[in-house]
Each structure stands twice: as C-alpha cells, then as structure tokens.
Amino acid sequence: MTGSWLELPPDTGYGPANLPHGVFSTPGTAPRTGIAIGDRVLDLAAATGDDVHATGTLNAWLAQGPQVWAALRAQLVEWFTDESHRGDVEPHLLPRADVTMHLPIEVADYVDFYSSQHHAENLGAMFRPDSAALTPNWKHLPIGYHGRAGTVAVSGTPVVRPCGQRKAPAEDAPTFGPSQRLDIEAEVGFVVGVGSELGTAVPVGRFADHVFGVCLVNDWSSRDLQAWEYVPLGPFLGKSFLTSVSPWVVPLAALEAARVAPPTRDPQPLPYLRDDAEPWGLDISLEVRLNGEVLSRPPFDLMYWTPAQQLAHLTVNGASLRTGDLFASGTVSGPRADQRGSFIELSWGGREPLTLADGSTRTFLEDGDEVVLTASAPGPDGSRISFGEVTGRVEPARRD
Template identity: 60%
Template structure:
C-alpha cells in the first residue's frame, strides 16, 4: 500500500520502484524512481532527509550509484519503500512528485560493454531451421555453454530513439555476388537485459552464486537486426554489422530485489552442465513480453522457459578471466516460446518472410520505414500482483 495515488493498471506499483534518469524542461538530467504515473525526484528528497550519498541522485546517469554494490542497493530500496508507504514522509516527498508525462527519459546508465547471448532454445532452434535447413538446428555446443557475441556499447540507445535503416553488403541466395544497399530484412529481437553494477577483478571469474553481488537489475532490450546483412557476414565469425547499428533499451531499471517474487526454477538442462555453470542461483523469471507493431499486438513471448539462467550467462562471460565493469549490459538474446504467437522476432513470426502477418488487411514481413515497434513486459508474482518493466519503443526511418 502507498499514500501515493497509483492508477490500478499502472506497471509501477509501490513494490517496484525502478530507477531511471529524467530531464525536466531545460534542467539537468537526474535520477528518479517511478511510482504509478509519477516520478520521485530523489536528489532533493535525499538531501532533505540528509541521506548519505544524496549527491548520487543528482547525477545524469546511474553509474555512480550502481558502483556502490549490493549493500547500498539494498539500503536504498529499503529507503524508497519507506518513502512511499510511510505517511510521515508525505510532506517531504509530495512536493517532489513529477508527472512522467512532463519529463523526457534518458539513457539510464552509461554502457561500458555490451554482450548478447542466445539463451532461448526455441529461438535458436527456429533460426537453425531457417539458416541451416539441411542440418541439425542446434549446433553441438549450444547445450554446453551460453552462446553469445560481443556487441557495440556505443550504439545502445534509449527508448524513443529513431532507428536509421542500416546499409551494408547482402547477397541473395541465387546471386553470384553481393550487392550494397539498405537492409531489406530489418528485424527486432525481444530480449531481457541485465545491468552490472559492482565490477569484478580481471583474471577472477564470477561464479554462478555471485550473480546478485554484481548485477543490479534488468531492462527491456530490442536488439535491432538486419537479417540480410547478418546472413551474408555471420560465417565464420558471427554477428557484426547486422547487429551493431542500434540496440534500444527501456528507461527504467528494475532491481533484482523487486523482481525476486517472480523468480522461477530453471528448466531441466540436459546434458548436465560443467561445474562452473552449476550452483544455487539458477533461477529464471516469470515474465511475459508483448510486441506491438504500429499499435497492434503481434506476439507475447514468455521468458520463464529460457534455457540458460542470467547467473550462468555471467559466469560464462567471465570464466576466462574477463572482468565486468559498472555499466556493463548483457542480454538474453531473442525470447521465443513454442507457439507461433510467442516468437520474439519477425523472421520467426513470418518464417523468413514466407508467412506474412496480416494487420488491417495489409501484409507485414520485415520492417518498413515508418514502422514503430513497442515492447512491454510484465512479471507475475505468486500473489498475482503484476510488476511492470516498462516499455522500449523505436521507429524506423530511412537511412
């Protein structure tokens, strides 16, 4: 319960309180917490209560706060919960509530590195069937390690940023040579991103059981993909220009503590994983995504059956001694379920363009200029209370 008036359908109830960075008019960007359809401007509230570290909330990114680590994150969440529940704090907080409609949301943190995994067995199977129709859909390594690639941190952009159609080499299956031009098979990838706060030491792997000591929370990710560029370039070294032009993330970072009631056991892994991928922290989350194309719901991918857990992804990312830094982002890869209405990319939804979606009598395969894609997600808790992760939106414009 909260003394703040919260709309019944709000994704941001009093148990959520995600953090983000907002700009009000010409003022400097700073940190706020979402509650209902409002934002708590945290810097003046923390200053009024003489909170240690109040200056961290006056910063234009979350990085300094994220670097503090788990004890500070836990203490801050406890403070936020008290602010919205205790009527004694109303006189302090209420003057610093700002409508979300009045602000412009910013990139919530400075991205240090970006790694994208391939953790959905259903998605990997679908793409294997599309890209390698005469071979086994899953390559021999897929169930032994979380497959991933290193992305481009400098092209991670906040929700609402227009996406310029990329150009590059593409080769039609029946063509003798590649051509150059704008991508004709522009796609989305519905993903969940994990935000690293506390850094690790170079040369020291992070174990599965240390996941929560390093990862603060999650964001929604749309890893835009040029499938024609990708298909021509990805052998033998994997994704490059077909992925690196833009990755959109949602503005609100939901903490692992807020998300914890939605934790569910990891599905069985067969064959058994190697010891460094074993541990006590092998949970997934019961999250349902929704994908809207120009306002029309086209898919609802479920996250709970993802094959590799976020703790295993982090352990594999660092097992060779690679360190993680404050602001690192790693994502799940495309989330897809077994049903056609649960696929997290248009290459799957239309089976490579063979089976177009029909919306208002018009066929859709890959993205056209002017198309807008919005991805939302809601976690389900045992009490049935929905916990929203916000949304990430982008509109395609001509290059």
C-alpha cells in the same frame, strides 16, 4: 507489501514493490535519477540531497554495491508507505508524462546471448533443414557475441535503416544499399552495478552481488547484412547500428516473486554453470506490438540459460566486469507461433508473410513502422511488476 499514501491503482505496475530506477530531465534542467511510482517520478537528487543522484547516469550510485542498493530501497519503501513522510516527499514528485527519459546508464560493455532454445531451433530449422537444429555446443554453453556499447540508446531513439553489403543466394556478387530485411529481437537485459577483478571468474551464486537490475532490450537486426557477413566470425554491422533499451531499470530485489526454476538441462552443464542451488529463471511475460497491433507474447521463463549462468560464462575466462556493463538474453521465443520474438521467426524467414489487422502484410519491417516491446512479472500479493516499454520507429536509410 503495505499500501501507499499515494493511493495508487492496484494494477499500476509501479507500486512500492517495484521502484525502478531511471534518468530523467524536465525542460531547462539537467538529467538526474528518478524513481517511478504510479504515474509520477520521484526526483531522487532533490529528495535525498545526495549528489550521486545528480550525475545524469546511474553508474556512480550502482558502483556503491548491494548494501547501498538495499538501504535506498528500504528508505524508499518507508517514504512511500508511511504517511508521516508525505510532506517531505510529495514536493519532489513529478508527473511521468512531463519528463524526458534518458539512457539510464553509461554503457561500459554490451554482450548479447542466444539463450532461447525455441529461437535457436527455429533458426536452425530455417537455415540448416538437413542438419540438427541446434549446433553441437548450444546445450553446453551460453553462446553470445560482444556488441557495440556506443550504439545502445534509450527507447524512442529513431531506428535509421542501416546500409551495407547484402547478397542473396541466387546472386553472384554482393550489392550495397539499405537493408531489406530489418528485424527486431525481443530481449531482456541485465545491468551490472559492481565490477570484478580481471582474471577472476564470477560464479553463478554471486550473480546478485554484481547485477543490480533488469531492463527490456530490442536488439535491432539487419538479417541480410548479417547473413552475408557472419561467416566465419559472427554478428557485426548487421547488429551494431542500434540496440534500444527501456528507460527504467527494475531492481532484482523487485523480482523475488518472479523467480522460477529454468527448464531441465540435458545434458547437465559443466560444474561452473550448474545453478540448482540458486536458480535465476524469471517469469517475465513480454509483448511485441507492431503499429499498435499485438503480434506475439514471448515467455521468458522458458529460456534455457539463465542470466546467472550467462554472467558466469561471460567471466569464466577471467574477463572482468565494469559498472554499467549490459548483457542481454538473446531473442525470447516460445514453442507457439504467437510466442516468437523476431520477424524472421514470425514470417518464417520471409516465406510466410504476416497479415495485419488492416489487411497489409509484413515479412520484415517497413519504413514508418513502430515496434513497442513491453513486459511484466509477478509481484508480491498478486501484484504485477512493470518494465515499461522500449519503442522504436523505422526511418528511411540516410545515404548522404
């Protein structure tokens, strides 16, 4: 892609090949749509004069569909690469450091999948050491759970330690109190722009007709609450207290250079999940930091099930999509210890504490800990596409 009159550094991650969408405000102003470019934000409502960008959420614009998304992207690229537009565009650029970011979408529904074979096998080895690591259905369908849309929050939202019932294996009865095994799940999320009709499935080949873009997700998890409650149904209070997302949504259109073939599936999935003609594996590199220290670098390109397959499975029973739906990949983990995307894996269920650079140790999160997830992907001509970050600091439980 051609250069920009903004004279962006070559390693920005936010060049004209990216153009992520978010919602921001400045002191005394209402939230509105912005585009990240370099270290600035374009006030899209002011630059275009279109009220759809002044609603405080991306939903109304997303609902207009792929042709509108593509037209705006083409316009933005022209604005940022053709200096004849500088006089009209530059007055609407604000320093990113001076804006407050908000949740980019009004979340309609939230679904979280479980699509990393390495993560699933790690948990299986921990909890079912005398059985097969994967459950019999795992390689036949993308397993997921329906989460709580109302507790999806933007990066930086405090992580209040949840309270609930927990029962250790040696205890005779459950107790109530703050979670003692608070964890993260480093994930990639997908934002639905165009809904679908109830009773009609969305095939894998129609993925890009419905999904606008990609964000980062931290599906905070209370492993002790989860372990006690999840039999026989599934995640509930151990997951529903908070899910954090990055403030910028990277368009699928920015990720063409990052598309890769997914791992070989064995056995071959059922026909509605076959994606050989148009695979949507993505070469996204994640990074997990605890209090500034890098703990792991999970690789998204190894995910067994792709987002197109997840969407196809989500709707195959006729469940409808809505603008603002968010679905996440599940924990991203690789085959190596330094590629694990959760503390339950990094500390092997708490049995192998991590020793940090300052000499302290961790099995799970302590009050005051800050976790930062970042990610990037290949862009055109050797550039990188940045997904920004999703951050959360753990606060003590509130019991009053």
